[in-house]
Amino acid sequence: MSFDGRLESKEWIIVKEQHTELFQKAVDFIDRCYAELGFSADQQQQRLQDIENEIKESGTYTHTMEELSHGAKMAWRNSNRCIGRLLWETLEVFDRRDVTSADGAFEALQDHIRYATNDGDIRSAITVFPPRKEGRDPIRIWNHQLIRYAGYEMDGTIIGDSANVAMTKKCESLGWQGAHTSFDVLPLVIQEDGQPEQLYKIPDSLVKEVPISHPDIQGIETLGIKWHAVPIISDMLLEIGGIDYPMAPFNGWYMGTEIGARNLADEDRYNLLPAIAKQMGLATNSNRSLWIDKALVELNIAVLHSYHQAGVTLVDHHTAAKQFKAFEKKENNAGRPVTGNWTWLIPPVSPATTHIFHKPYRNDIVTPNFFHQPSPQDGE
Numbered sequence: 001m002s003f004d005g006r007l008e009s010k011e012w013i014i015v016k017e018q019h020t021e022l023f024q025k026a027v028d029f030i031d032r033c034y035a036e037l038g039f040s041a042d043q044q045q046q047r048l049q050d051i052e053n054e055i056k057e058s059g060t061y062t063h064t065m066e067e068l069s070h071g072a073k074m075a076w077r078n079s080n081r082c083i084g085r086l087l088w089e090t091l092e093v094f095d096r097r098d099v100t101s102a103d104g105a106f107e108a109l110q111d112h113i114r115y116a117t118n119d120g121d122i123r124s125a126i127t128v129f130p131p132r133k134e135g136r137d138p139i140r141i142w143n144h145q146l147i148r149y150a151g152y153e154m155d156g157t158i159i160g161d162s163a164n165v166a167m168t169k170k171c172e173s174l175g176w177q178g179a180h181t182s183f184d185v186l187p188l189v190i191q192e193d194g195q196p197e198q199l200y201k202i203p204d205s206l207v208k209e210v211p212i213s214h215p216d217i218q219g220i221e222t223l224g225i226k227w228h229a230v231p232i233i234s235d236m237l238l239e240i241g242g243i244d245y246p247m248a249p250f251n252g253w254y255m256g257t258e259i260g261a262r263n264l265a266d267e268d269r270y271n272l273l274p275a276i277a278k279q280m281g282l283a284t285n286s287n288r289s290l291w292i293d294k295a296l297v298e299l300n301i302a303v304l305h306s307y308h309q310a311g312v313t314l315v316d317h318h319t320a321a322k323q324f325k326a327f328e329k330k331e332n333n334a335g336r337p338v339t340g341n342w343t344w345l346i347p348p349v350s351p352a353t354t355h356i357f358h359k360p361y362r363n364d365i366v367t368p369n370f371f372h373q374p375s376p377q378d379g380e
Contacts, residue, residue, distance in 0.1 A: 018059075019055050019056065019059065021242070022055055022060070022061075022242040023051065023052055023055050023242075024242075025241050025242030025367075026048070026051050026055075026061060026241045026242055027048060028241070028367075029067075029071065029240060029241030029242070029367070029368065030044060030047055030048055030051070030067075030241065031044070032074075033067060033070050033071060033074070033241075034047065036070065036074075037066065037070055059134070060131075060133065060243070061243070063240060063241070063243060065095055067240070067241070068093060068095055068097075068128060068240065069093040069095075071240035071241065071368045072091060072093045072126050072128065072238065072240070072248070072250075072368070073088050073089060073091045073093070074088075074240075074368045075238055075239075075240065075367075075368040075369050075370055076088040076091055076124075076126075076250070076370075077331075078339065078365075078366040078367065078368060078369045079369065079370055080339050080340050080341040080344070080345075080361075080363055080365070081340075081341045081344035081345070082252075082344075083255065083320050083321065083323075083324045083344075083345050083347075083356075084252050084253075084255065084315070084320060084323065084324070085324070085327050086323045086324065086326055086327040086330070087124065087252075090124055091124050091125065091126060091250075092115065092123060092124065092125040092126070093125075093126055093128065094108070094111070094112065094115075094125065094126065094127040094128065095128055096108045096127050096128060096129050097128060097129065097130045097131070098130075099129055099130070099139065100130060100138045100139055100192065100193075101139075101192060102139065102190040102191065102192050102195070102198045102200075105129065105139055105141070105190050105247070106188065106190060106200045108127055108129075109127065109141075109146060109188065109234075109249065110202070110203070110206060111127075112125060112127045112146070112232065112249060112251075113146060113147070113202070113206045113207075113230070113232065114206060116230050116232060116251045117206070117208050117229055117230050119208070119311075120208060120229060120310060120311040120312040120313065121311070121313060122229065122230055122251075122252075122253040122312065122313035124250075124251060124252045124253070125250065125251060126238075126248055126249065126250035126251075127248065127249055127250075128238065128245050128248045129245065129246075129247040129248065130245075130247075131243050131244055131245050131246075132243075132244040132245070132246050136193055137193060137246040137247070138192070138193050139190065139191065139192055139193065139247055140190070140191050140246055140247055140376050141188060141189065141190050141191075141234050141235065141247055141249070142167065142170065142188075142189035142190070142191065142197060142235075142375065142376050142377065143167065143186065143188055143189060143234050143235065144164075144167070144233070144234065144235045145231060145232055145233055145234055145235075146188065146202070146232040146234050146249055147185060147202070147207055147228045147230065147231075147232060148161065148163075148164050148167070148185070148186050149161040149164060149182070149183050149184060149185065149186065149228075150164055150167075150168040150171070150178045150184040150185075150186050151163065151164040151165040151168050152165070152168060152178070152180055153165055154180070159180060159181070159182055160180075160181070160182050160183065160184060161263075161269060161270065162268055162269060163268075163269060164186060166377070167186060167189075168186065170189060170377065171186055171187055171189065171199060174189065174197065174198075174199040175199060176199055176201075182224070182270070183209070183226055185202060185204075185207050185228070187199050187200055187201045187202065188200045188201075188202060191376055197376070207228060208228065208229040208230070208312065209226045209227065209228050209229065210226060210227055210228075210229060210306050210307050210310045210312055211225070211226045211306065211310075212225040212226055212227065212264075212302050212303060212306045213302060213305065213306055213309075214298065214301065214302040214305060215301070215302075215305045217279055217280060217298060217302075219279035220276065220279050220298075220302055222279075223272070223275055223276075223279070225264065225270075225272065227259050227263065227264070227303070229254075229307075229310075229312045230251050230253065230254075231251055231252070231253070231254055231258070232249050232250070232251040233249060233250055233251065233370075234247075234249035235372075235373070235375065236248070236250075236370040236371060236372060236373065237370065237371045237372075237373040238250075238368070238369075238370055239367055239368060239369060239370075239371060240367070240368040241367075241368070246373060248370075250370070253313040253314060253315065254307075254313075254314050254315075255314070255315050255316070255317055255320050255347070256300055256303045256304045256307070256314055256315065256316050256317065257300060257316075257317045257347050257348050257349050259303045260296075260299045260300035260302070260303035260304075260349075261296060261299075261300055261347075261348040261349045262348060264299060264303075265296055265299060272299065273292055273295040273296060273299065274295075276295040276298060276299050277291050277292075277294070277295040280294065280295060280298060282294060282295065296349065297349070300349055304316055317347035317349060317350070317354070318350075318353065318354065320347070321347065321354035321355065321356055324345070324356060325355055337362070337364075338361065339361065339362050339363060339364045339365075339366055340361035340362075340363065341361070341363050342356070342360065342361050342363070345361065
């Protein structure tokens, strides 16, 4: 017989093992979370007893608001790919675990965009929707980021962002028609459990964009380049103490090179370096002229200049590296080892000028954390 009188069937043994595993993950999280928040040992033990009882009764447990908030902050702190972890404690956590409808989710996502954008004075935030239960997601968003530009396949070429061609086709299949410019903001695709996905257009007034110009090279503004103000990642899973939140969009703010050295510069994205070089009058027929490097630097100068002119929060990669060094010192003082994915931490421009380039990092995965998960499109 089992501890609660049930026959030890194979199925029940599996369930009990799952409950034990979940409880152990809860113990690990509560131990660290409550210690960091200054709870007493008695409070911690009582909470663990409550969690154990809840798992036995329902197979899961519910985080308190304090646990959810600090757990989300810990997930940012543990994000190995993120160079901007110094301000992890400032993350604003919006608890929307009550929302299970697509319409309600869209309202909450608009609130998130509005709060985060803050007319350019970007604020870090996360909105947490209901957790996965018995393997099912109450609600999911299909978009990789809340604000992304469409990519259209046209006569063998791509207009817009080639990274979003599949998502653009999905939106079109649901009835959306873009203007076929290089910077059409995609709508959101939200799906309730067991229901068809629904399409929602983000109001233009919510999407702050920055036109790209250069302080010295006058021709760059004629290219019509722009980018949006806030990167809000929306397709990753937040895991806290064994509880999975499949919809928990979060944001910080951009590092300039994310835009100037990747989104706008990569050959398989906007591939703008040849156009920048042309505006600069550079000869592009020889790699020895380093025209690619010159154009790359000037494009990044243009991004930094433009965001500053527009009053939108942005950090350059040298400042970001210094902030990460401060984060490392702070974590070491707290007795926590700093983990990191070196290939993501080094900036894509002049990485050897930062201390990160010259230092190894353990890419150990520590929870709470954010994880990639299969897209809802994969289930089609």
